[in-house]
Structures are given as structure tokens and as C-alpha cells.
Amino acid sequence: MKKTKSIRLFLCLVLMIILNLVCFPIGILAENQTDQGALVPVIAFSLDTFYNGEPQALAMVNPVAEGPDLISERIKITYKGIQTNGETFPLSTIPPSEAGTYQVFAAYEGDEAYQSIEDKKEIQIKPIELKTSEFLAEKPITKIYDGNTTVPENALKGLGNRGVLDADINKVSFDYKFASFLFKDVKPANPNVVILKEITISGDKGKNYRIVDEKIDEKNETKPLTSIDISLAADILPKPVEVLLVGQDKVYDGTPNLHDYQLSVNKTDLIKGEKLATLATADFYPYYGAVNIRQKDVGNYYVWASGGFYLSGVDGANAENYSINNQTIISRKKYNITPATVTVIPAYVSKIQGQADPALTYSVWQDDSGDSFNKGLYADDVMFGSLEREAGEVVGTYDIYLGSLNNSNYRLNLADGANKFEILKKAAVVAIYGGNDYSHGGNGATEKETESPVPYMSIALLLLLLIAGAIFFGKNRLTKMD
Known part of the structure; x- marks a missing residue:
């Protein structure tokens, strides 16, 4: 009996020790919960977000709705992770700003109103897309x-x-x-x-x-x-290209127009293997002179033109790949306008010995082709100066020369100027108009018989006498009748 009682007492002692060990922590925890309060703070983590260049707080610890505020010193949020550039982001309370994957830890150390709490979450800050x-x-x-x-x-x-x-x-x-x-x-x-x-x-x-x-x-x-x-x-x-104008010498024609020319593209401006041609439109008018100055007179000039031409592809080249960089073009060398050849033909002119010389007249013919002639000069051109005759004042014929006649745009040829001026003997002119007959023989000694002149005066007197007689006899007859 005593032995059984001792075993029971031992078992009760062991049970009491176990109960004390188990219940003691519960009592301590209950005591702590009583010190901290019954409310539980709310931890809010961000969803995955995108990089924005600024530090991003990825978690927040908030009080319960309508509950007292949390003590900020008891809130603890930390971060660590790997950035997208491969660098490690060490544990820190500073929010990350670079793109990467982060472990976010959030905790609150309890107070009289709130319990202690902690939580964690993996959050990404994604690169901007x-x-x-x-x-x-x-x-x-x-x-x-x-x-x-x-x-x-x-x-x-x-x-x-x-x-x-x-x-x-x-x-x-x-x-x-x-x-x-x-x-x-x-x-x-x-x-x-x-x-x-x-x-x-x-x-x-x-x-x-x-x-x-x-x-x-x-x-x-x-x-x-x-x-x-x-x-x-x-x-x-488009690649700019230079258009070249090549002219020619011409014979003066009274205009500044360049009639024969060539247009081309500067080959050094073209892509290797490509060819272009330059074509003129109906409005293309090249001239002799300088840019915006037209020269029609004989001289040495550049030739130029403004607009009126375009590019054309050759052998498959695309002209649209190029542009003309000089709408006003001028030749690289000068060309001559040479004088036009004209023929001057003097008119026959005469005077009476002792009188002043009359004007020496003439006609001008253009020598166009060598086979034909056109009368006159080009446009409104005129000749300057005058012809001259061979010197002398005795009766006879004289030759006519070009004298001072000129125009710098023409080369003058004189044709048929021999014996075109004549001095007539004054006596010969009087004999003609006075009705006398003079010998124009070599020595002037032989006198030729001439026909009697018509008696105009005698005929006139006879007619007057007849008229007077008729009047006289007519009156007498009338008197007798009365």
C-alpha cells in the first residue's frame, strides 16, 4: 500500500512540473498581449511596378481603420535584391530606384494599442518598355x-x-x-x-x-x-549637277541670239556608270554677253541662258536622282560675233561743171550665203560716214570709193564704183535748153546744119489777125441788117 501511494505522489509531482512548464509561457504571452493591445497593424505591399527614375517605397504599415496612429519609430521596412544590371542591392531601409527584383520586409514593433507584426514579399521594379x-x-x-x-x-x-x-x-x-x-x-x-x-x-x-x-x-x-x-x-x-553651255562663233545678224549650241552635264558630278542628257524646252533662249546682259554687236563674249532646260536619263539612268544646281548657265569660254559682209553699190551721180558735188547715193546688199543677196542692213542698223569720189573738176567720169562709209558690225565690199560720177560741160547743157546747136566734136571747129525751128510766134500772130478780122466783119454785117 505504501509503495503504491508513493508512486501516485511522484506522478502528481511530475504532472505539476509539466503543467507549470507549459502554462508559464502562456501566462507570460498573455501578460505581453495585455501590454501590447489587441489591434493588428495592416501591412500593404505594392504590386510589381515599373522604373520611374525615383526611389519607390514598395510597402507600407498602416493603422487599422478608425484606430489610433502607429508609432513611426516602431515601423521597420527594409529591402534587398538583385538589380537588372546584375548588381546586388544590399539590405537597406532606403527604397530602391533601379529596376530589379527585391525582397521587401515590413514589420511593426507592438505598442499599447497594436500587436507586433511582420511580413515579407518579393516585388519587381520592371524596366520601362x-x-x-x-x-x-x-x-x-x-x-x-x-x-x-x-x-x-x-x-x-x-x-x-x-x-x-x-x-x-x-x-x-x-x-x-x-x-x-x-x-x-x-x-x-x-x-x-x-x-x-x-x-x-x-x-x-x-x-x-x-x-x-x-x-x-x-x-x-x-x-x-x-x-x-x-x-x-x-x-x-537629289544630287546637284552642273549644266554646261557650249556656244559657237557667229556672223553678226543684228540680234544677241546664240543659234548653235550644245548642252551637257558635268560628268564629274555624276555617279560612276550613270549618264544624263540636258534638253532644251521651247522657252530656251541663249544669248551672247554676260549674265542678264545681252550683246548683239561684233565682239568677244560669253554665252549664257536662264532656265528652259531639263535633265533626261540615258541608258536607264534615273534623272530624278539629280537636280540642276545652276538654272542660269554661262559658258566657260568666250565666242566671237564677227562682222557681216555687205556689198555697197554706188548710184550714178552727175553735176554741171563748176557746181558743188551732190550727195553720193548708194544701195547696200547683205551677203547671206555667198549665192544670194538681201537688200538693206539688219534691223534698224544704219551706215555712218559717206562715199567719196575720185578727185577732179574737169569734164569727164570719175570712180567712186567707200571713203568714210562704215559700220563696225559690217565688212563693206564696194561693187561697180568705176565711172559712176560724171561732170558735164556747162555749154552742152545751155545748147540743149537754149535750142542752139553746138558741136561736141574733139576740137569744136565743125558746125552741123540743123533743121529750122517751128515758127510758133508767126502762127500765133496769124491766129490773132484772123480772130480780129472775124469780129470786124461780123459787126458790119449786123449793122447793115438793122
């Missing part, structure tokens, strides 16, 4: 036609994207393996573009961005691109 359609260059992409699709280094500057934050513009760069125009011609059938192959992002802030396919997949998400080609609007401008 850049659209391929939002790429742009610092200035329009252009080049002068060069016969190929290559993009010169200076044609594409300041490649960027509208999605990059203003603060990061100088910290984000875009690189590409090579670039080319889609078409080589100035005016292709479809708008031209520059294609940039395999675009990549670099720079201090480059890992905060990624280029995505603008098409949305089945999950309503964009897909990052691994091999990226983009296209930018671009233009190829």
Missing part, C-alpha cells in the same frame, strides 16, 4: 543621292526613344550593328526608310529600359524582343 514605333533621331535622316543604300555616319545622329525619361536621356544610348536605306533612289514607289539592325541599349541607365514587341499576346502582355530591327522615316535628296 520602349516601343519600336517611338524611336526617333535628333534630326531628319537624309543623304545626297550616291547610288547605294548605305547610311553615312553623319546622316543618323541622336538616336533615341520617346519612352526614355527626360532625366535619363543622356544616360541611355542605342546601338545597332548596321543601317541601310530601303531604297536607293530619290523618289521610290513607296516612302523610303532607314532600317536599323539589331538595336541594343547601353549607358548608365540602359538596364532600366527594354524594347518590346508592340503586339499584345494572349495574356495581354507585351513580349520583349531578342533581335530588334527598327525603321525610321528617311529621304534621299
